[in-house]
Amino acid sequence: MAEIKVERRNAVALVTVHDPDKRNALTLDLSADLADAVAEAEADESVHALVVTGTPPAFCAGANLTALGEAKEEGLRAIYEGFLAVARCKLPTVAAVGGQAVGAGLNLALAADIRFANPKARFDARFLKLGIHPGGGMTWMLQRAIGPQQAAAMTLFGEVLNATAAEKAGLVHRVVDGDHDALIDAAVEFASATADVPRDLLITTKRTMRATRALAAHAEAVSTEVVPQLASLESPEFAARLAAMQASIHGAPKS
Secondary structure (H helix, E strand, C coil): CCEEEEEEECCEEEEEEECHHHCCCECHHHHHHHHHHHHHHHHCCCCCEEEEEECCCCCECCECHHHHHHCCHHHHHHHHHHHHHHHHCCCCEEEEECCEEECHHHHHHHHCCEEEECCCCEEECCCHHHCCCCCCCHHHHHHHHHCHHHHHHHHCCCCCEEHHHHHHHCCCCEECCCCHHHHHHHHHHHHHHHHHCCHHHHHHHHHHHHHHCCCCCHHHHHHHHHHHHHHHHCCHHHHHHHHHHHHHHHCCCCC
C-alpha cells in the first residue's frame, strides 16, 4: 500500500515515501500525506530535525505521470505540495537518497537543507525528456544548489549525476558506502546533532540563513543577525549553558 511512513529516532523524525512498486512516484494522496507528516514534525516540540527518504529501490521517481498529465494549475500545485512542505520546513532537513531521484523526486531531494546519498543514487531532472517544462521551482533550487552551468547540463542537456558526481558538484553533502540501512543510519546520526541545540534557536537560525543568503552586503547580514542574536543572549538556555561552561572551567564553587 502506498503511504508515508513516519518513525521517531530520538529527536529526529524519519519520513519515508513508501510505494516501492511504483518507485515512490508522488500522487496527490502521497503528496498530501507527506505535507501532513512534515507539519506534524514541526508541531512536535521534541522533534529537532527531519530526514526524508524513499523505500528502495528508488528515492522518488517523480510525480505520477497520469496525475501530472491530467492536472491543471491547482492540481500541479497539489502534486508539488509534499516537497514544497519540506522546502518550507522550519526545522533542519536531510534527504537520504538511496536510488533514483527523478523530476519531482529531484525536487524532493533539493527541498532538503542537506543531501546524503549512497552509491545507488542517481539525480535526473528528466522533465524535458518527457516533453514537460520543469516545475515546482526546480530551476531555482537546482541553480542555487550547484550553479547555473551544472544546472543547465542537467536540465537542458539531460546529464544524470551519480552519487560521486553529485558530491563533486556540491549537490550531495556526503556519500555513504553501504546499503539503504547504512544510509539512513548515517543521515539520522548527522541530523541527531541538532538534539543538543535549543529547538527555538534552530528554527530562528534557519530562518535567518534563508534571509541572509539573498542579501548583497555583509553589513545587511550583520543587521539581520543582531536582533535574534541579542534575543538568544537573553534566553534561559544561554544562561544555563554559560553557567555550566564557567563551572567546568573554574570548578564547582566550594561550600
